[in-house]
Structure formats: C-alpha cells, structure tokens
Amino acid sequence: METVNKKELIVSKIKNGTVIDHIPAGRALAVLRILKIAEGYRIALVMNVESKKMGKKDIVKIENKEVDEKEANLITLIAPTATINIIRDYEVVEKKKLKIPDVVKGLLKCTNLMCITNNDVEAMPEFKKISEKPLKMKCVYCDTVIDENEILKQILGSKS
C-alpha cells in the first residue's frame, strides 16, 4: 500500500482478511456492493486518500473474509486498477491477479425489457464477455449487448 506508512495509518492493520487497494476514488462502496458484503463483517473504508499513482484512491479492508477468484474478477468491472491482498496473521500471503470475468451471473440486469430475465421470477440474468477493450458483455438469453458505461451505471447507480 504505497501511501500509508505507520504515521499515516487511518485504520489499523487487520490480522486476517482482505485489503483491496487502488480502488478508483469514490468506488469503494460499489466494491462492497459487488462483494455482497452485508452485516456481520468488520470493514474499514478509506476514501479519497492521496495516491502517487492515481491522485486519489479508495481502500477497503475486510476482516475475516478472503475474497475469492470469482469475486476478484467481478471487481474489475468497476475498479480495474484495484489490487487485492489476502492477509493472514498480519502478513500479505497472496496478491490476487485480476481478470475481467468471462461470465457474470446475477449482478447485471439486461437492458432489453422484453428479455425473459426481466419477466420471469426464476430467470437470472447472465452475461458473457465479448470484448475487453472496449468492455462489452452479451446477454446469454436475448443477445443484447451492454457496454462499459451501462455496466458502471448499473453497479455504481447514480453516484458515478
């Protein structure tokens, strides 16, 4: 974590869990939304801190939860610059490599109102990646393509 030394620590180190650093400023809450972090976890959020690389950035620390591969990949949808460190006994034991997921299930809504996923209680929306740059994902049911703007809009809501 490039900008935090002992003197500047805003929140204390965690013993076990995950530290997600280099989140674009203002997107920490959306990261938690993607991870579906709800009650029960002890979380530290640091927002809009100085960063040499990014100018401003957010940091999220989650105690006693190790973010898995699938969750790490989902984070790329809104925070491609993020770095994910798994912490055990105060030490970084693993740095997760991020890859835009090939399939996103349940997180994004199809923009086609006539898609079955918007009309049947059991039909869960599912998207397949068709390109990374620019980011485009296609609904596996109706073939509607959504782009990066739409993905950001859906995950970040109106706060983008």
Next chain:
Amino acid sequence: MKDIISVYDFSKSDFDELFELTDKLRNMPIFPKILKEKTVALAFFEPSTRTYLSFSKAAINLGASTIGFSGEEGTSIAKGENLADTIRMLNNYADMIVIRHKFDGAAKFASEISEIPVINAGDGKHEHPTQTVIDFYTIYRNFKNIDGLTFGLMGDLRYARVVNSFLRALTRFKPKKVYLISPPQLSARKEILEELNYPYREVIDYNEVIEEIDVLYVTRIQKERFPDESEYEKVKESYVVDMNLVSKMRKDAIILHALPRVNEISREVDKTPQAKYFEQASYAVPVRMAIFHKIVGE
C-alpha cells in the same frame, strides 16, 4: 442433438443432412413412426396458426400424439403461473416441448429448466430457427446451393426474429453478398451484424441493388413499431413488392416471405415465377419432420 434454441445449434453439415432428410421424407408414401408412443407438447404462449399446425402435423406424421395450447387464455399462465413452472409441468406429460413465447430468450430459459428437449418455435424478436431451415431448404430446392448467392432482406430487419435467424444461419455458408434493405428506423441490430462473417451492405432504396439479388426475403413492417403513423405510411409505400419491382428482378431470382403477409407483397405477384413463398410454406411440415428426426437421433 438435444435442444434447438438458435440456428447456431446447426452446423453446416446439420443443414445438409436436414435438406437430404427433407428430400427423402417428401418422397415417402408412408412415414417412419419414429415418435410412436411419444408425446410432443406444443406450448404456444403466443397465438400462432401456421407454426403450431405444421409442428403438430409433423409430429402426428411421425406417430406422436400432441398436447398443448396456443395463446395464454384458458391456461394457468393467465392466472400468473411463471414459465419455469409451466415447463416443469410439461416435463411430466411429454417427451419434448415446442415453445413459442413473446419474451426474448424464453426458449433458452425453458431448456435450462426442462429435462426433455426444447425446440424454439419463435421467442420474441430473438430467433425462429426452424423457420430458417424452411427458408434455406426452399433456397436449396431452387438453386441447389446456398453458397455464392446474393441475398436481399427487406422490410423490418430490427424486430423480425426470422431475420436474426436468417442472417446468423448464413454464417454457416458463403453468400456472395447480403443487402439489408430497410428504413433506418428498422435497420438490423448491431449485435447481430457484428457476428456476420460475410460481406453485407445496408441500403434504403432497393432500386440500387434489386438487379443483383438472387433471393429477396421480405418481412412485414409492423405498424405498431412506429411512434409516428405518417412515418409508417411513408415507409410502407416504399417496401411493397409489386409487378414493377418484380420486373426489375432477375428472371431466376426468388421471393420468400415467412407469411402471413399483409400488404407488403401485391397479390398479382403471386403468379410470377419469382414468387416462392407458398412453395416455402409447403415445406414446413417435412422440414419439421426432419428436425424431429435429428432430435431423436434416427
């Protein structure tokens, strides 16, 4: 082969096999009863005449019995039953399901719920794969080949599911050129165009390209899609296949239409040698019999 959801479920050799099988079935005095003691469920959540009846007749010809409905009225769907539960119920009564539904992607979703094969008989504006096999079989009967031909798709290319399936199926072949003739409001969907691996061009005025076309595929322009009725009237007038248009076509070119038509093809065109849409409709039953053959693997 299990489910048929998209034309992408057919390879080039599947098309070839289906054409040969359809040829054979058309010449058989008695059909093999490969669906004997089987039940085909016709789950038509949207009303349909031609597709419903042709699937029903194809199933009966092969020895199956059919159950089903056409339209939601009088079913539990009208009471609010969801698609997944209807499919689960049909799994108890049938050996395969032919589904038509107003929502895009409904057939794929049904196939995920179903343990028995599902055939897409039209899902919203998404796809209608078995109609495309009928279309292509008609082309094959008339030209002996699909490769090397020049196609013109004319009318509503945005909301017509037969167009999506047709354009996708052409990726299995080597068309010389495909002209997409439509008003800008009804141009083909970008995501479909991005999948195409053959040369195509979008045009508004068919006069620019009509002399080159071997197969003119006409679709109905749906009035209800237009926010402004005067726009519709303008567009409607420019896409009527009449004797004047036919006179500009090549003598060996053909006109196809999935039917039903409204005003987009003048009745006088019916008697011209180019009009093949009734021939096309006549292949619906044998082609769908061939598709049943593929599904049961005999």
